[in-house]
Amino acid sequence: MASPAPAAPAGYAAEPPELGSIRTYLNVARIFALIFWIIGGIAVLIGIISLFLLIFGIFAFSPGLFVYQILFTGVNFVMWQRLEEIRAQVDQQQYAAAREKLLLWMILGWIFGIVNGILLLLALMRLDQLSGRSAAPPPPAGGAASPPTPAAPSPPPGAMAPPPAAAPAPVLAPAAAGSPSGPSPPAGATGAPACPRCGQTASYVAQYSRYYCYRCAQYL
Numbered sequence: 017m018a019s020p021a022p023a024a025p026a027g028y029a030a031e032p033p034e035l036g037s038i039r040t041y042l043n044v045a046r047i048f049a050l051i052f053w054i055i056g057g058i059a060v061l062i063g064i065i066s067l068f069l070l071i072f073g074i075f076a077f078s079p080g081l082f083v084y085q086i087l088f089t090g091v092n093f094v095m096w097q098r099l100e101e102i103r104a105q106v107d108q109q110q111y112a113a114a115r116e117k118l119l120l121w122m123i124l125g126w127i128f129g130i131v132n133g134i135l136l137l138l139a140l141m142r143l144d145q146l147s148g149r150s151a152a153p154p155p156p157a158g159g160a161a162s163p164p165t166p167a168a169p170s171p172p173p174g175a176m177a178p179p180p181a182a183a184p185a186p187v188l189a190p191a192a193a194g195s196p197s198g199p200s201p202p203a204g205a206t207g208a209p210a211c212p213r214c215g216q217t218a219s220y221v222a223q224y225s226r227y228y229c230y231r232c233a234q235y236l
Contacts, residue, residue: 032146032233034142034143034145034146035106035146037138037139037142038103038106038139038142038143038146039103039106041135041136041138041139041142042099042102042103042106042135042136042139043103044135045095045099045125045132045135045136045139046095046096046099046100048129048131048132048135049092049093049095049096049099049129049132050092050096052088052089052092052128052129052132053089053092053093053096056085056088056089056092057089059085059088059089060082060085060086060089063081063082063085066082067082087128088128088129091124091127091128092128092129092132095121095124095125095132098117098121099121101117102114102117102118102121105117106143106146109230109231111143111146111147112147114143115140115143115144115147118136118139118140118143119140121136122136122137122139122140208220208227209227209236211229211231211232211234211236212236213229213232213234214229214231214232216229216230216231216232218236
């Protein structure tokens with residue numbers, strides 16, 4: 017009988033599945049960028065040799081192809097470096113900055129290497145899914161569900177039902193200038209606590225009456 021998988025340590029949130037896919041796509045794209053850089057360097061070297069042979073009328077030379085080979089080599093070399101920075105931003109949950117850079121290199125990947133364009137497109141789709149998942153905090157694990165609202169007792173048979181009471185009109189107090197529109201912490205709290213794992217200030221989620229760390233994706 018196979019032994020059960022060990023449980024995750026307490027206090028650590030499980031890693032989203034999209035994060036592993038993004039790392040895989042970026043790593044494979046870096047490998048292809050390195051290969052394309054080497055191939056492009058060899059092609060540029062052949063173009064330089066062809067340019068010298070053209071002087072002696074021995075070999076043909078295409079200026080347009082030579083310029084594309086130079087751009088192809090330079091773009092793949094810079095892509096090989098920048099994809100490592102994008103992966104570091106994803107690990108630090110800087111999804112907006114990573115998406116802007118990834119979109120640019122995906123377009124260049126389609127122009128200077130179709131394979132990298134496809135891989136970076138898949139990574140961009142996974143990054144959008146991960147950004148949507150982290151937009152709202154999940155309910156706390158083991159949290160108690162909201163108690164059901166008790167039903168009003170029904171009148172005895174033959175008795176006339178009382179008329180419904182008119183609901184009082186809500187009184188809207190003017191909002192103070194500069195006050196946040198989001199959920200506020202409970203009364204008496206002097207400030208939001210810091211996450212014991214990363215040190216970032218936690219956010220109060222009024223729906224669950226808990227403090228939540230968006231960076232570590234866990235409740236305090």
